[in-house]
Amino acid sequence: xxxxxxxxxxxxxxxxxxxxxxxxxxKQKIVTGSRKETAAEVSKPKRTKTSREVRKTPVRxxxxxxxxxxxxxxxVFECSNDMFILDCGLAFPDADMPGxxxxxxxxxxxxxxxxxxxxxxxxxxHEDHIGGLAYLLKKVNVPVYATRLTIGLIEGKLKxxxxxxxxxxxxxxxxKTVKMGCMAVEFVKVxxxxxxxxxxxxxxxxxxxxxxxxxxxxxxxxxxxxxxLARFGELGSKGVLALMADSTxxxxxxxxxxxxxxxESFDRLFKKGEGKRIIIATFSSNIHRxxxxxxxxVRYGRKVAVFGRSMINVINTAIELGYLEVPPGIIIDIDMxxxxxxxxxxxxxxxxxxxxxxxxTRMAMNDHRKVVITPMDxxxxxxxxxxxxxxxxxxxxxxxxxxxxxxxxxxxxxxHVSGHACQEELKLMQALTRPKFFIPVHGEYKHLKKHGDLxxxxxxxxxxxxxxxxxxxxxxxxxxxxxxxxxxxxxxxxDGLGVGDVGSIVLRDxxxxxxxxxxxxxxxxxxxxxxxxxxxxxxxxxxxxxxESEELFVEARNVLRKTLADCSYAEMREWTTLKGKLRDALSxxxxxxxxxxxxxxxxxxxx
Numbered sequence: 001x002x003x004x005x006x007x008x009x010x011x012x013x014x015x016x017x018x019x020x021x022x023x024x025x026x027k028q029k030i031v032t033g034s035r036k037e038t039a040a041e042v043s044k045p046k047r048t049k050t051s052r053e054v055r056k057t058p059v060r061x062x063x064x065x066x067x068x069x070x071x072x073x074x075x076v077f078e079c080s081n082d083m084f085i086l087d088c089g090l091a092f093p094d095a096d097m098p099g100x101x102x103x104x105x106x107x108x109x110x111x112x113x114x115x116x117x118x119x120x121x122x123x124x125x126h127e128d129h130i131g132g133l134a135y136l137l138k139k140v141n142v143p144v145y146a147t148r149l150t151i152g153l154i155e156g157k158l159k160x161x162x163x164x165x166x167x168x169x170x171x172x173x174x175x176k177t178v179k180m181g182c183m184a185v186e187f188v189k190v191x192x193x194x195x196x197x198x199x200x201x202x203x204x205x206x207x208x209x210x211x212x213x214x215x216x217x218x219x220x221x222x223x224x225x226x227x228x229l230a231r232f233g234e235l236g237s238k239g240v241l242a243l244m245a246d247s248t249x250x251x252x253x254x255x256x257x258x259x260x261x262x263x264e265s266f267d268r269l270f271k272k273g274e275g276k277r278i279i280i281a282t283f284s285s286n287i288h289r290x291x292x293x294x295x296x297x298v299r300y301g302r303k304v305a306v307f308g309r310s311m312i313n314v315i316n317t318a319i320e321l322g323y324l325e326v327p328p329g330i331i332i333d334i335d336m337x338x339x340x341x342x343x344x345x346x347x348x349x350x351x352x353x354x355x356x357x358x359x360x361t362r363m364a365m366n367d368h369r370k371v372v373i374t375p376m377d378x379x380x381x382x383x384x385x386x387x388x389x390x391x392x393x394x395x396x397x398x399x400x401x402x403x404x405x406x407x408x409x410x411x412x413x414x415x416h417v418s419g420h421a422c423q424e425e426l427k428l429m430q431a432l433t434r435p436k437f438f439i440p441v442h443g444e445y446k447h448l449k450k451h452g453d454l455x456x457x458x459x460x461x462x463x464x465x466x467x468x469x470x471x472x473x474x475x476x477x478x479x480x481x482x483x484x485x486x487x488x489x490x491x492x493x494x495d496g497l498g499v500g501d502v503g504s505i506v507l508r509d510x511x512x513x514x515x516x517x518x519x520x521x522x523x524x525x526x527x528x529x530x531x532x533x534x535x536x537x538x539x540x541x542x543x544x545x546x547x548e549s550e551e552l553f554v555e556a557r558n559v560l561r562k563t564l565a566d567c568s569y570a571e572m573r574e575w576t577t578l579k580g581k582l583r584d585a586l587s588x589x590x591x592x593x594x595x596x597x598x599x600x601x602x603x604x605x606x607x
Contacts, residue, residue, distance in 0.1 A: 082181025
């Protein structure tokens with residue numbers, strides 16, 4: 001019988017045995033609302049329509065990001081007058097957001113309830129989980145709790161924003177518990193593509209809620225720290241009210257490969273690249289992969305140079321905190337590369353996603369000040385393109401090959417493995433925790449739906465699988481769980497130093513300008529006699545090449561003159577009306593001649 005099927009059936013395990021299971025780890029501190037609301041009692045069978053089905057103090061789960069999207073992960077947990085936040089990440093802009101640097105969650109609900117927030121807990125140090133933190137802490141200054149490497153990366157973010165010394169940062173080791181008012185958050189070790197990743201066991205008056213964070217099951221991780229499956233199983237034996245699990249790879253069958261397979265591929269490729277300079281592009285946060293590159297460089301007698309601001313920052317933090325083991329003299333300054341032969345150099349760089357301003361892209365476009373790509377380069381792109389980035393990566397690969405370099409990417413060799421669990425690992429998490437309710441998180445709708453289907457295969461009742469949307473308020477009292485209301489949610493666009501000043505109207509105008517260009521009408525009116533003293537003049541940008549379209553603009557001026565001549569004395573005095581008539585007349589003419597609709601901006605100057 002499937003283990004998950006047992007979650008909704010009475011368990012006949014004697015009460016003393018459950019209590020002993022709760023004491024099996026004497027160092028583990030389990031915090032719940034009261035003695036009557038322990039995790040053991042939550043795990044007792046629920047029988048409908050009986051007095052035993054005791055409703056507990058309601059707990060609300062409010063996702064503000066990370067659902068029906070990739071990135072921007074943020075979830076609020078609320079009980080009575082206590083709240084805490086789990087993760088606060090960013091997302092990168094889509095193609096329909098010209099000029100936007102990053103996208104962060106809408107903090108409106110959090111700001112309204114600032115006095116209730118007891119802290120922020122972070123699962124790991126990726127941008128989609130910590131990238132929005134500095135913007136939130138400027139508005140709501142509360143303590144932050146995370147593992148050591150994650151805190152180190154957060155410090156760098158806060159330093160950039162000038163608020164490092166204003167925020168209380170707390171290092172929490174796995175297996176430790178942090179009190180959050182009437183709730184408590186237990187850190188549980190998981191594997192991911194960055195060290196020090198954790199899931200969370202949230203002990204609430206209504207029951208235990210398990211949030212996996214981003215995870216995979218790696219039985220041979222580079223740092224030797226395996227996911228704490230035993231603790232997840234122990235929580236399952238106590239009774240898990242709800243599981244919130246990573247859905248990124250829910251469509252992929254089987255298991256995610258161990259990071260060590262990449263190291264084996266690097267070893268073969270270093271042999272193949274003998275006599276050439278090796279350039280490896282990967283994610284800056286993948287410290288385990290950087291460690292394997294350094295190990296191969298030591299083995300084959302090469303020096304390592306690092307390119308890319310984010311790569312340099314992360315590597316420096318990892319070395320300082322002891323997460324990277326680098327023998328003395330292996331990493332050299334980029335200005336010292338010319339002192340060594342090509343076959344003695346390994347470059348580690350950013351740009352695995354084809355980002356326009358990244359180091360690898362600038363190398364490919366022959367626009368890098370320190371590196372020129374030649375046939376003596378052996379380039380490895382150690383990453384899978386994020387959906388939507390495929391064309392950018394392809395362009396970079398093409399340009400690198402045109403320079404004569406040999407390029408290896410994920411489709412050719414095992415030079416990348418995911419940091420997210422595939423279907424069999426997701427099933428394992430379901431089987432270990434045996435939740436009563438299931439909320440898939442971290443993914444687009446298709447990922448959430450597929451993950452929900454996996455839970456159904458494991459025996460979860462359909463009504464107990466909740467595929468939510470950001471802003472939903474999911475409430476549970478230990479007996480039922482349902483969406484009860486909605487809070488303000490969405491996305492805030494960050495452009496330069498401006499946070500939230502770019503909205504839908506500004507984006508619409510930017511797209512309009514990008515697609516059809518701009519025409520400016522300039523007219524000077526002598527106010528005393530209310531007649532046109534100068535113009536109309538036409539200035540065009542991004543519409544047509546003026547020198548090749550003189551006839552079009554001559555006729556356009558005639559259209560404007562006729563429009564001005566037809567205006568009454570009152571219309572000439574009412575400039576808003578006048579601008580509208582000029583805009584409409586020119587727009588109609590331009591569309592008839594070109595079938596285009598550029599943005600038209602009339603400017604009237606008083607003389």
